[in-house]
Amino acid sequence: MPSEQQSAATHCRLYLISPERIEHPTIFADDLRAALDGGDVAAFQLRLKDVSDDAITHAADTLRPVCQQRDVAFIMNDRPDLAVKLDCDGVHVGQEDMPYAEARRIVGPERQVGVTCKASRHLAMEAAEAGADYVAFGAFFPSGTKAVTTPAELDILEWWSGLMEVPCVAIGGITVENCRPVIAAGADFLAVAGGVWNHKDGPKAAVRAFSEIFSAHR
Numbered sequence: 197m198p199s200e201q202q203s204a205a206t207h208c209r210l211y212l213i214s215p216e217r218i219e220h221p222t223i224f225a226d227d228l229r230a231a232l233d234g235g236d237v238a239a240f241q242l243r244l245k246d247v248s249d250d251a252i253t254h255a256a257d258t259l260r261p262v263c264q265q266r267d268v269a270f271i272m273n274d275r276p277d278l279a280v281k282l283d284c285d286g287v288h289v290g291q292e293d294m295p296y297a298e299a300r301r302i303v304g305p306e307r308q309v310g311v312t313c314k315a316s317r318h319l320a321m322e323a324a325e326a327g328a329d330y331v332a333f334g335a336f337f338p339s340g341t342k343a344v345t346t347p348a349e350l351d352i353l354e355w356w357s358g359l360m361e362v363p364c365v366a367i368g369g370i371t372v373e374n375c376r377p378v379i380a381a382g383a384d385f386l387a388v389a390g391g392v393w394n395h396k397d398g399p400k401a402a403v404r405a406f407s408e409i410f411s412a413h414r
């Protein structure tokens with residue numbers, strides 16, 4: 197992920213979220229390569245759920261080089277300890293995972309820490325003031341990936357981007373079809389899973405389409 201100064205000067209970018217399960221990381225690596233080669237992607241988050249640390253390790257060791265060869269930040273979800281152990285570029289923590297300060301203590305000053313703030317201005321201010329590299333708002337649309345989410349409104353993005361330099365990420369059910377108002381409201385990054393992996397023309401076409409929309413909004 198770029199620094200806040202860079203992101204303030206540039207346009208909205210894609211933050212790709214992995215599927216919750218990756219049965220065969222070497223096969224998925226081909227899908228990831230294709231997706232990343234479809235257009236501009238700022239970051240990829242490994243978001244595996246209910247799998248062993250060995251499975252996360254195998255996936256990270258297979259997928260991290262694919263990202264880092266393309267200058268795409270490799271972010272670990274939920275687990276600052278694994279972010280360090282597996283040499284990730286950063287970690288994303290939610291309100292139910294651990295406090296920002298604890299995640300920062302584990303990953304140190306060099307790796308990025310992003311924080312889920314749902315639809316809360318208070319949580320976002322708190323995270324940014326504590327030193328988070330980005331705050332994430334959502335869900336903006338119903339998500340097929342995560343069933344239980346807090347609905348967020350676009351005005352939180354307008355408010356944040358008008359006030360703060362720390363980048364904001366929008367997440368939740370975002371697709372090529374519905375993303376334009378989210379970009380216009382001021383999101384620095386769109387975090388997307390289903391809208392890429394389940395796109396009717398495949399992940400590469402989805403990333404290309406997002407990139408074209410971002411360019412048109414510059």
Ligand SMILES: Cc1ncc(COP(=O)(O)OP(=O)(O)O)c(N)n1
Nearest residue numbers: 273288289290291312332365367387
């Ligand atoms: C970029 C980004 N934003 C929000 C989330 C959600 O994090 P969390 O609330 O901890 O939920 P899980 O993803 O862990 O189910 C995220 N992962 N990434």
Ligand SMILES: Cc1ncsc1CCOP(=O)(O)O
Nearest residue numbers: 339341342368369388389390
């Ligand atoms: C992890 C997460 N947090 C809020 S919505 C969501 C799921 C994102 O995936 P999708 O883009 O498929 O809705």
Ligand SMILES: [Mg+2]
Nearest residue numbers: 274289290293
């Ligand atoms: Mg989490």
